[in-house]
Amino acid sequence: MIATSGPPRPHTRASLAAQLRALGVRPGGTVLMHAALRPLGFVCGGPQAVVLALRDVLGPDGTIVVPTHTPENSDPAAWRNPPVPADWWPVIRSEMPGFDPAITPSRFMGALAELVRTWPGARRSDHPEVSFAALGPAAERIVAGHALADRLGERSPLARLHDLDGDVLLLGVDHGSNTSLHLAEYRQPTPPRQRCGAAVLTPDGDREWVWWEDIVLDESDFARLGVDLEATGAVRLGPVGAGTGRLMRQRAAVDFAVDWLARNRRTEQA
Template sequence: MIAADAPGGPHTRASLAAQLRTLGVRPGGTVLVHAGLRGLGLLCGGPEAVLLALRDVLGPDGTVVVPTHTPENSDPAGWTNPPVPAHWWPVIRSELPGFDPAVTPSRFMGALAELVRTWPGARRSDHPHVSFAALGPAAERIVAGHPLADMLGERSPLARLYDLDADVLLLGVDHGPNTSLHLAEYRQPSPPQQRCGAAVLTADGGREWVWWDDIRLDAGGFDRLGADLEAAGAVRLGPVGDGTGRLMRQRAAVDFAVDWLARHRRTEEA
């Protein structure tokens, strides 16, 4: 809990909305939000105040999108935090509950993401590992048809956001969790591949374990990429609560990242 004497607080729905307007959140736009609320100070209403402020600025034609990923629904052979013994893997694969977009919580994406997921009228994509939730008129267009393979690529909600010329808003976090940058990984020539697995629901209400091949996602260097993106003038920075908001056009960020990854990862791997 934030201390009552936190600098600048308390921050209200109205004051947060004023800061978001100044930062440049576009009325009627679509915005993908990554939030670490602890750094924003004392929020009068917690994550609800942030969501309501965002919706006040976006207006009835705007759409809020959040990552509602479930990284725990994955192949236990790849778990590292903590790792589990190999003889546990078959049990986990056979007993892990199947992903249900209506009820499966998103435990690691933050309080704002979980609030959007459970908000009346929100829609969620049905990917068992990297789902997104959206609230607003463009929600169904963004989350529908999220395939197992190409999970953050050209058929994913990230690509639909690119098509919509959406914004990305980082609240109290840097570029490390900026999921849109993964779309740039799919736009590299011959990205490294891996086998992925997850538990899903079946049509008859049961569950099964499924496998698919996808690229090996790697957020390593995203902080450095983001710093260069900011240096290029593609990110607007401003106060939100006691923290920092970072706002960028998703297309500009992805296009910059495509070139950045081509230069830096190729150099580092050479």
Template sequence: MSNHPAEAADRLPHTRESLAADLAALGVRQGSTLLVHASLKPVGYVAGGPHAVVLALRDAIGPDGTLVVPTHTPDNSDPAGWQNPPVPEDWWPVIREHAPGFDPQVTPSRWMGAVAEVVRTWPGAQRSDHPQVSFAALGRLATEVVYGQPRAGMLGADSPLGKIYGLDGDVLLLGVGHDSNTSLHLAEYRQADPPPARLGAAVQTANGGREWVWWDDIDLDESDFELLGADFDATGTVRTGRVGGALARLMPQRAAVDFAERWMSENRK
């Protein structure tokens, strides 16, 4: 038997109730709009799995809160730019012609984690219709957050990120680092002359068909987000703590974006 009761307790399954208590202790606000980026592995065993985690998140923000997650589909993009892995050039026109069009009702997210997928498929969830960087939301302001995401300027002022900024929402990084903090991209749109990018994706048409579309946006770059995030941590604005077994960071989104805007202007060439 262990002589360390705290360590023994750490091995117990986490529950909806214990996670909700951890989130409240971290500072998650009742009634808030909360954008969550999560990886469940660091959290440890949870009785009920990702379903229980989403219930705990909803308990923490309360009945008047709004839970938002990224439901991005980065594989629905121009194959000419794929690197991990790349595909042969003669595949590109086949992919552009035959990839299923994005349908916000059924297209699964990719690489966003189990929490995002549980929220996306939750009864009553609302999802934006951007073919690459959609968001899903549950709660009082869900429709307001996700409605009208533009194809160009996809993570800019009129995106769900911009809506969360306007609502003075918070960002929770649960078991993930600042490199997963999508909100920092909002600061890139505020830079002078951000580098341009030509983007493409398959979309569903009004008659149930599909087509490949192109749009002009900016060349998003998260390669320095960990450095940026470390400097932001040093300001004391970020609250850190354990949610289950995972290190979690909670921050006001406005403060993070405003700091990132200044940081990028000073540190990016």
């Protein structure tokens, strides 16, 4: 009888840690992780095992950062997926709860990001639309001072990660989810701008709707940008669970994206 292979073995905290080490995660480093759990296959322990595996590799001196964005806390006039009727806009602006870093959930960033947000000792930035959470010794430095009118720019956790020469880890997702590339948009000479709004907490614990001017964020070409970035050899690819992990130095990715956007978007808009 010809032997046939059985089903694949489940992925575990230990096996994931071994794969992350092989991918090049640096002990003591700072890692911004974007992840989707399903492409990783069956993980014994689910998102908890993934976070524990990454912490095992980073060690006690390492810091995990995740996006904990709340895109529903934004101007409803700009909603497209799906849009809402115009007569709903005043109601949403007057009734949306003010963003509270301690309790406002992040419903669209995935189970791994939400787990890190609620992990004991995690710190979260206080931007009402695009907050980040961090866990580790560098957490407070990364999330502090997140400016309202500089969502993903020089006064955001992305720039602090750049200061620290941190890494970006994509698990089961591609560069369309690589938030760090937005920092390159802020480093263009004259990025287009728009009016933004969100509900925030007031010092007395009440809420109010605030407006600010910020750049127009556009990730529509990030997947294509990522293909060109990977062609330079700046991104390490390898298996993580049943999926693909991508690891890169954030500085290298952002610096490449600054030049790429200057060439490609200018050409397309000319």
